[in-house]
Amino acid sequence: MKREEIRQRLKEVQSLPTLPPIVSKLNQMVSDEDVTAVKLGRIIEKDQVLTSKLLKMVNSSFFGFPQRISTVSNAIVLLGFNVIKTLIVTSSIFEVMQASDIGLFEHSLGCATAAGLVAKKLGIKNPEEVSTAGLIHDLGKIVLRAEMPQEYELVVETAAKRQQYMREVEQEALGIGHGEIGGILARQWNLPERLVYPIEYHHRPEASPDYADVSAIIHFSDIVIRALGFGFGGDKWVPPLDHQAWSRIKLGKTQMRQLLEELDEKLMELQDFTLDIQQDKKESA
Amino acid sequence: MQRIPLKLAQPGMVLAKEAVTSEGQVLCGAGTTLSQEILARLAKQEVLTLTVEGHPVSMPGEKTLPEKLKELDLRFSKVKDDPVLRALKTLIAEFWIIQEKGEDFLKNLKKGKAG
Ligand SMILES: [Fe+2]
Ligand SMILES: [Fe+2]
Numbered sequence: 476m477k478r479e480e481i482r483q484r485l486k487e488v489q490s491l492p493t494l495p496p497i498v499s500k501l502n503q504m505v506s507d508e509d510v511t512a513v514k515l516g517r518i519i520e521k522d523q524v525l526t527s528k529l530l531k532m533v534n535s536s537f538f539g540f541p542q543r544i545s546t547v548s549n550a551i552v553l554l555g556f557n558v559i560k561t562l563i564v565t566s567s568i569f570e571v572m573q574a575s576d577i578g579l580f581e582h583s584l585g586c587a588t589a590a591g592l593v594a595k596k597l598g599i600k601n602p603e604e605v606s607t608a609g610l611i612h613d614l615g616k617i618v619l620r621a622e623m624p625q626e627y628e629l630v631v632e633t634a635a636k637r638q639q640y641m642r643e644v645e646q647e648a649l650g651i652g653h654g655e656i657g658g659i660l661a662r663q664w665n666l667p668e669r670l671v672y673p674i675e676y677h678h679r680p681e682a683s684p685d686y687a688d689v690s691a692i693i694h695f696s697d698i699v700i701r702a703l704g705f706g707f708g709g710d711k712w713v714p715p716l717d718h719q720a721w722s723r724i725k726l727g728k729t730q731m732r733q734l735l736e737e738l739d740e741k742l743m744e745l746q747d748f749t750l751d752i753q754q755d756k757k758e759s760a
Numbered sequence: 761m762q763r764i765p766l767k768l769a770q771p772g773m774v775l776a777k778e779a780v781t782s783e784g785q786v787l788c789g790a791g792t793t794l795s796q797e798i799l800a801r802l803a804k805q806e807v808l809t810l811t812v813e814g815h816p817v818s819m820p821g822e823k824t825l826p827e828k829l830k831e832l833d834l835r836f837s838k839v840k841d842d843p844v845l846r847a848l849k850t851l852i853a854e855f856w857i858i859q860e861k862g863e864d865f866l867k868n869l870k871k872g873k874a875g
Contacts, residue, residue, distance in 0.1 A: 541784055542784065543784070624846075702849065704832070712835055715838075716842055721844055731847075732855065733852050739855070743763045
């Protein structure tokens with residue numbers, strides 16, 4: 476399949492659940508200067524299912540707030556509207572992922588957790604947004620799987636057979652990698668650039684036109700979470716590290732040890748969280 | 761140190777970390793020796809998991825330390841020449857060894873290698 480053909484098909488993605496209608500309404504509201512978190516929260520809270528999903532996500536350990544967040548407007552104040560919007564836009568995609576690829580789901584949650592911890596260590600502003608970028612960094616893989624299942628299957632199988640990285644096979648077989656695919660979708664959904672670039676450039680962070688620090692963090696967090704063997708990101712190998720990106724992070728040994736310790740704790744909590752979600756699914760099925 | 765579901769906790773086990781409810785409320789501190797009464801109280805407060813000293817429970821599907829280290833090696837097999845990633849791999853291996861066997865074990869291991 477040709478790269479252009481794929482780009483074209485992404486414009487009319489069929490197989491993924493459509494964006495909740497609430498998204499366009501929220502987009503309109505946000506451009507209005509006087510809109511408050513309380514007002515936005517009230518609109519979102521009209522949808523109870525969405526609200527409960529949202530609160531579950533914001534209270535999960537990868538954001539790591541000590542107190543429980545119990546209202547949407549509170550979540551908007553604490554996490555910022557970009558994060559809430561991204562969680563709403565991608566909530567149906569995460570449902571698809573939980574059902575079809577629990578390994579990738581765990582990889583994504585793990586990367587989100589690591590990214591948030593690294594961002595905090597580096598003193599980056601709004602670390603929750605960086606976490607969210609980690610959460611959706613492999614968006615392209617989910618889309619590929621849902622929209623072109625045969626091609627996806629072929630890529631995964633070939634990667635395993637030839638012992639290659641998945642994205643090398645993507646480039647060869649499809650002419651486009653999951654980073655670029657994810658970027659296209661994220662842009663189509665009007666996600667902010669601070670989230671779009673890290674998705675698009677997480678495997679070549681130094682090409683990131685802006686927010687190179689966030690792209691570097693996602694790049695490194697993907698490596699750490701694969702190194703630990705948490706979840707499954709499509710192939711089993713630790714990807715190469717971009718050293719220029721690393722120079723933006725450069726944690727020392729002590730800080731790295733600390734990171735591993737904090738991460739270990741949170742990953743154990745995450746496992747409780749994913750079990751919980753699966754339990755909910757069974758109960759509602 | 762091992763994290764276990766409350767259901768598998770037994771009297772006599774020692775908490776390595778404080779027991780916390782899902783709401784974040786601390787119920788008992790690290791170092792507490794679990795008793796039947798404490799376990800009943802934790803269950804009532806809906807504590808789901810505990811972190812205890814040592815490695816008292818073998819969980820289904822849980823990998824042993826040598827298995828974990830072998831898989832770690834395999835995952836890094838494509839990036840062996842990168843010094844930063846080599847250091848990362850060593851830190852992870854050391855972290856797991858300390859977690860399961862303690863600081864001293866690792867120190868002795870390193871001494872053994874050096875001598
Ligand atoms: Fe990726
Ligand atoms: Fe990834």
